[in-house]
Amino acid sequence: MxxxxxxxxxxxxxxxxxxxxxxxxxxxxxxxxxxxxxxxxxxxxxxxxxxxxxxxxxxxxxxxxxxxxxxxxxxxxxxxxxxxxxxxxxxxxxxxxxxxxxxxxxxxxxxxxxxxxxxxxxxxxxxxxxxxxxxxxxxxxxxxxxxxxxxxxxxxxGFSLEEHGQGAENLVATFERLRPADVANALHHLSPKRRVEVAAALDDDRLADVLEELPEDDQVEILGKLKEERAADVLEAMDPDDAADLLSELPEEDKERLLTLMRPDDAADVRRLMSYEERTAGGLMTTEPIVLRPDATVADALARVRQSDLSPALAAQVYVCRSPDETPTGKYLGTVHFQRLLRDPPFTLVSSIVDSDLVPLPPDTPLPTVTSYLAAYNLVSAPVVDESGSLLGAVTVDDVLDHLLPEDWRETDFHGEGGIHHGR
Structure with a gap:
């Protein structure tokens, strides 16, 4: 509505x-x-x-x-x-x-x-x-x-939670206005028992967003305390690349059991990502970029970009491919950046304004090369294309930063001394 x-x-x-x-x-x-x-x-x-x-x-x-x-x-x-x-x-x-x-x-x-x-x-x-x-x-x-x-x-x-109430309900309610990274920071500093209680009270989408921001040890701990069907639901709600990273930390038996419980399409995306080396374009990419066919219009592209569940990095461009329009796609034709979409009339076909000059990344591109590619062309996202010319996914700058920062960077209290300060 x-x-x-x-x-x-x-x-x-x-x-x-x-x-x-x-x-x-x-x-x-x-x-x-x-x-x-x-x-x-x-x-x-x-x-x-x-x-x-x-x-x-x-x-x-x-x-x-x-x-x-x-x-x-x-x-x-x-x-x-x-x-x-x-x-x-x-x-x-x-x-x-x-x-x-x-x-x-x-x-x-x-x-x-x-x-x-x-x-x-x-x-x-x-x-x-x-x-x-x-x-x-x-x-x-x-x-x-x-x-x-x-x-x-x-x-x-009579319908609001009391401020002085106990249990996970109030804590979850106070987290509602926080960004996932801030909720993750708060959860990390709770006791293990309290952390699991609060995580269990979050809805699937919210818990998925928070898990993506937690250190790996916390992710594994929380996922292991959930019922297996709930754990599979949360993995489905996570970005496929983050779900693949988390599952790779689990024992093989647990990993396969959860993948079996996931929806086949979601599990297939995660399995595909887990087949690539971790510090390569294939291992870093998400399989859910915005993909449009050549006969789509600028209006179609802007409608997709406006979707609230997209990260800013993924919303910054659309990828034009021949059918099918889900990864892996048909032939990759090029990229249309958000600024170009704002400059052209709504009825313009995306195939007429596509940028095909930049060579896409092969899935085995190592992390240092991916980093240099994004920096050299001032990009926040880059296409990953296989030998047949099909789009496999997109590498975003936030995933690259996750692998460039120290392993324990998520455990640092970035609101404290020496971190980020918010002025009045």
Whole structure:
């Protein structure tokens, strides 16, 4: 739902069908999963509980919901079929919010929640609870005859975490505004027991982002404490190159077991990356750059660049290749940089503005050569192409820096003395 679109009341979502992009029904919505937050922030909607044809209930993240309209939900088509398990920081909106007795902040009057409205945040895929539809009165006849009204989420008390509460919920909530690197820094300095508790309370995507920023020992420790199916989910949510690096630290038996539990496409990408030497372009690259066909337009390219889950380095350029447009691709034709996309009309074909002058990197290119290549041409990302001319992936400057810095650089408290200081 685009920014500014009408809000959706969750009672209208109960039982609606969920379709993939091809129009095939995946299942039906049975509930919504929300995460409570500290203080005056509205609960965040993490995803939907969907009942599939086999009557199994699975979790569908909101990041994979592309449309909520006309009595249906549209997904990206990528659905994890593992059974939904509610986590400590999560609340079921239909099951736990509706019919709940709460209080109006202004009058301290007790009301009953009849419905909850959710709305998508501008320019993002995140969803939050927007309003509550409540009825005044206390049960029985009064409850049926009481005045009904729609109020802002901030006008009701009883849905936020208490500041003085204990357990992982509050700590996870306080981490929400932090960047993954800062959360990783905080986790690293917790006790091993507390670190695992907090990591277990994070949702899959957030934990994946944080794991990518932790030292290898912490990564292995946390992954080893998760249930195997959850560990596989988190590995799927990680960038393939980071997942490959983490799996390479595990015993062979554990590595194969987790790869078997991962979705076949994700596991194939990780296996491919693990086949290259670590300090080469193939070992450093990600298999998920932005790939477009020659007949795509500048408008198509900008729509892909705007995706919020892309790193700045990957969003800085698109790679033009003949079909297929997922790595490994058909013939690599060249690169179109973000600045060029901003200068040309939206209807321009990317094939007409492609930069084919720079020779791409072979997968066996050693790290020092990759570093020199990026520095010489002032690039934040570079294509990796095999002998047949197919695009295998892209090496980004952040992955290069990870291997140039000292091995223990993630364990350094860069907020302390001698590190980065933030002025007023």
């Amino acid at each position: 685009a920014a500014g679109a009408p809000r959706v009341f969750v009672s209208h979502l109960s039982g609606v069908p969920v379709f993939d992009p091809n129009g095939d029904q995946v299942g039906r919505v049975r509930d919504l999963v929300a995460m409570l937050r500290v203080g005056a922030r509205p609960p965040r909607i993490l995803g939907l509980v969907v009942e599939v044809i086999s009557r199994r209930r699975i979790f569908l993240p909101m990041t994979r919901v592309t449309g909520v309209e006309s009595g249906q939900v549209i997904t990206t088509g990528v659905v994890n079929m593992r059974r939904f398990e509610q986590r400590p920081t999560e609340r079921l909106v239909l099951g736990e919010f509706l019919d709940r007795r709460v209080r109006l902040v202004e009058s301290d009057e007790e009301v009953t929640v009849l419905d909850v409205a959710i709305q998508q945040l501008p320019a993002r895929r995140d969803w939050e609870i927007d309003k509550y539809f409540v009825r005044k009165g206390r049960g029985g006849a009064l409850r049926r005859k009481g005045e009904t009204l729609t109020v802002e989420w901030s006008a009701v008390s």
